[in-house]
Amino acid sequence: MSNLSRFGLSTLNDVISVSNSSKKSRSLVGIAGIVALATLISKVFGLIREQVVxxxxxxxxxxxxxAYAYVIPGFLFILLGGINGPFHSALISVLAKRDKSEAAPLVETVTTLVSIILLVVTVLLVILAAPCIDLLAPGLDKISRDIAVQQLQIMAPLALLSGLIGIGFGTLNASDQYWLPGISPLFSSITVIIGIGAIAWQLGEQVNAPQYLQFGGMILAVTTLMGAILQWLAQLGAQTSAGMGKLRLRFDWRIPGVSDVMKVMIPATLSSGMLQINTYTALFFASFIPNAAASMRYANFVVLTPLGIISNMILVPLFPVFSRLAAPENWIELKVRIRQGLLLTALTMIPLTAIFIALAFPIVQVVYERGAFNLAASKEVVPVMMAYGLGMFFYLARDVLVRVFYALGDGETPFKVSIINIFLNGVLDFLFYKPFGTPGLVFATIIVNVTSMLAFVWILHRRLRGLPLVEWGVILLALTGIGIISGSVSWWFSWLWEKSLGHGNLILQLLELSLASLVCMGVFVLLALPLRLPELNILVSRIRGKLAR
Structure with missing residues (x-):
């Protein structure tokens, strides 16, 4: 093992300081545990929401x-309002370096500026809903188009709420609060579950009758908006109690730190926006494929459930550390932290990729196949989910590297790379959507993420005066091979189960899926142990600690 590796992994449980306070913060592992539990709860409710829908x-x-009505408000909600989004990242990168007493005026000023801009966007979305849908989905049928226009007008205020929620995430994490930001998205899921569950209970199978489609679409949009409002209000109360700013207008743009926040926030927003544009370029072409948008939505959610939990575990605690190690004299440890981020990503994403590819059909059946979602729908969603699973590592690894650039105060490089990838993604979508159908659109996005990741690695290699790329590459190739083997064993176990016991009911399907997944994870860990990766030891010991409690 290299000296760099030995040095780095002894620091994972180090205590990080918050701003200039002498108060000790939670360890990275402790923060990761809090974030994981909170995100897991939110994701469970999100899964139930998708099952109800x-x-x-x-x-x-x-x-x-x-799927199309949510494109623009959802784009802004993911872009601005998500954990690890540019608003969150920009505020963390600045507040982590300042005293807490400076936070409230800074946050209130940034909130005022952002709210004015996003309020204008909200009004424009209401007025221009129909042209927006026509631009996003020219191949959409008339019934779906009319529903989408109404839904977009209802959900337009998500544009404003996205900025407020993103700022809340950043300020709460900067004040060492991780539970509420992680769990707050469940408010949105609960409102959708209650609203859709109520009309489905009242109307039964008639909920999909032509005369009720518009009503069902309206309820879905209204409950989505109500959930976002509840999420913001919950964050606002905690933010005020922590002394990190109240709901007030403040126009003092000269407050120290405002320009620093905007310096990171603007290019980071543009860069992340370019990435989201790639996703919605795929939806543009999906409008010409029957049921493609719905299939992508369902498949993407299943993959994003564990991906979201793990990404928060990795990115939320590591990003403040990246920010504190941005000075050249700290680059040795920064390189160690980059390795930790990438290898923890590989150790979690590669076995999950193996599971999603090997067990795609039983996963979709267990999660979705009930009510209006029948066997034919499962057959449409399965190949799309397999394609999404293939890109999990590249998606998260790219995010880890982007956070390093943000920590270095450089939002321009990710932005420039993203602009190039927009054109690449558009070309690949055009080339792939006809011969490969809906999975082809996902393959295009994967190629874009791979290209971004490689570009970021090479740029950091030059900027940080060398990274141990050969060492990292050999480890990643070995883990990929182990993932292929573990996925193959898992698939064989699933096939043998179905041949011997069948899968005719939900209990058998759950047992098959659970045992086959455990087989995959077990084989992966056993084969990875000879590599003697300290990151793997950290993961295993953490899991053992949780099980022992």
Whole structure:
């Protein structure tokens, strides 16, 4: 093992300081545990929400319409309002270096500026809803288009709420609060579950009758908006109690730190926006493929559930550390932390990729196949989910590297790379959507993420005066091979189970899926142990600690 590796992994449980305070913060592992638990709870409710929507509407017009109506508000919500989004990252990178007493005026000023801009965007979305849908989905049928226009007008305020929630995430994490930001998205899921569950209970199978489609679409949009409002209000109360700013207008743009926040926030927003544009370029071409948007939505959610949990575990505690190691004299440790981020990503994402590819069909059946979501719908979603699973590592590894650039105060480089990839993604979508159908659109996105990741690695290699790329590359290739073997064993176990016991009911499907997944993870860990990776030891010891409690 290299000296760099030995040095780095002894620091994983080090205590990090918050701003200039002498108070000790939680360890990285402790923070990761809090974030993981909170995110897990939110994701469980999110999964139930998707199951309710799938059971009520299947892959019909309401969900297809919602996929497009949510494009712009959802784009802003993911871009600005998510944990690890540019607003969150910009505020963390600045507040982590300042005294807490400076936080409230800074946050209030940034909130005022952002709110004014996003309020204008909200009004424009309401007025221009129809042209926006026509631009995003020219191949959409009339029924789905009409539903989508109504849904977009209802959800337009998500534009404003996205900025407020993103600022809340950043300020709460900067004040060493991780539980509420992680768990707050469940408010949105709960409102959708209650709203859709109520109309499905009242109307039954008639919920998909032509006369009720518009009503069902409206309820889906209204509950989405109400959930976002509840999420913001919960964060606002905690933010005020922590002394990190109240809901007030403040126009003092000369407050120290405002320019620093905007210096990171603007290019970071543009860069992340370019990435999201790649996703919605795929939706543009998906409008010409029947049920493609709904299939992508369902498949993407299943993959993003564990990906979201693990990404928060890795990125949330590591990003403040990246920021504190930005000075050249700290680059040795910064390189160690980059290795930790990449290898922890590989150790979690590669076995999950193996599971999603080997067990795609039983996963979709267990999660979605009930009510209006039938066997035919499962057959459409399965190949799309397998394609999404293939890109998990590249998606998260790219995010780890982007956070390093943000920590270095450089939002321009990710932005420039993203601009190039927009054109690459558009070309690949055009080339792939006809011969490969919906999975082809996902393959295009994967290639874009691979290109971004490689570009970021090479630029950091030059900027940080060398990275041990050969060492890292050999480890990643070995883990990839182990992933292929573990996935193959898992698939064989699943095949043998179905041949011997069948999978005719939910209990058998759950047992098959659970045992086959455990087989995959077990084989992966056993084969990875000879590599003697300290990151693997950290993961294993952490899991043992949780199970022992």
């Amino acid at each position: 799938a059971a009520a509407f299947g892959i019909g017009p309401v969900v297809n319409a919602y």
